[in-house]
Amino acid sequence: MDDAQHDVRCRARRQTTQRLESLQRAGVTHLGKPASPAAAETPDACSAATETTKVSPNNEDNRRLLDVLAAEVAGCTRCQLLARTRKQTVFGVGSPHARLCFLGEAPGADEDRQGEPFVGRAGQLLTKIIEACTLKREDVYLLNVLKCRPPDNRNPLPDEVRNCRGFLNRQLEIIRPEFLCCLGAVAAQTLLDTTQTIGRLRGRFHEYQGVRVLCTYHPAYLLRNPAAKNDTWQDMQLLIREMGIELPRR
Numbered sequence: 001m002d003d004a005q006h007d008v009r010c011r012a013r014r015q016t017t018q019r020l021e022s023l024q025r026a027g028v029t030h031l032g033k034p035a036s037p038a039a040a041e042t043p044d045a046c047s048a049a050t051e052t053t054k055v056s057p058n059n060e061d062n063r064r065l066l067d068v069l070a071a072e073v074a075g076c077t078r079c080q081l082l083a084r085t086r087k088q089t090v091f092g093v094g095s096p097h098a099r100l101c102f103l104g105e106a107p108g109a110d111e112d113r114q115g116e117p118f119v120g121r122a123g124q125l126l127t128k129i130i131e132a133c134t135l136k137r138e139d140v141y142l143l144n145v146l147k148c149r150p151p152d153n154r155n156p157l158p159d160e161v162r163n164c165r166g167f168l169n170r171q172l173e174i175i176r177p178e179f180l181c182c183l184g185a186v187a188a189q190t191l192l193d194t195t196q197t198i199g200r201l202r203g204r205f206h207e208y209q210g211v212r213v214l215c216t217y218h219p220a221y222l223l224r225n226p227a228a229k230n231d232t233w234q235d236m237q238l239l240i241r242e243m244g245i246e247l248p249r250r
Helices: 003-025 045-052 059-074 080-085 109-114 121-132 158-175 185-192 219-224 226-243
Strands: 092-094 100-104 141-144 179-183 205-208 211-216
Touching: 059 158, 100 158, 100 185, 121 219, 121 226, 141 158, 158 185, 179 185, 179 226, 185 205, 185 211, 211 226, 219 226
Parallel strands: 100 141, 100 179, 179 211
Antiparallel strands: 092 141, 205 211
8 A cells, every 4th residue: 555545544534533423422323334235345444434424414413513513613722822812713604514615714803703704894795706606605604724713814824724624624524515615725725735826726626525626716805806806706607507506697
């Protein structure tokens, strides 16, 4: 086995363990068997274990798992500075079984005060973008890489991203979106583990653990640079076409 394969299997084991721990904390005591004997006999033990831990696509199951994880996030003090300066953690909001998630970088002052992502001016613009795609905020799921506001809205530090990455991974494992839209360079580079600029990443789909990922500009950037709104709308049209959503003719 080469190093790449070893890393993939180790990551799968970690994800499976995290998934099982979330289920246990949520009160799940039994997991179903694989759908067929052939699936149980697969030589890849990690794949088989991951398959058997899948919960049914039930909104209440997912909501309960997200609530358990949110409580864990609320008590997190891994980043001592952020834990000391935050008003509250900002976990995520929206449909617990959304086809589409929007991922930002970190909460701002308004989000820190209200405990909900994307509620400030940038959030209001994002809501308009979502509605222009014939969707509603409650149809999608909104979350950030960091669950705490960095002082003065600075960019997240590498160790802060590492400390919060497990929470992000588990959120996505519970929701299991088909599509994910990264808003801005921090979100895109964190999720895709790349150093490419948002300008190079946008305009095409990427893949993250079976999820179709599209990257575009953060709404806060659009407020400072309105000319980029056209590029973002082109990205969103690409996204909704891939999702099979038809825009009404004007």
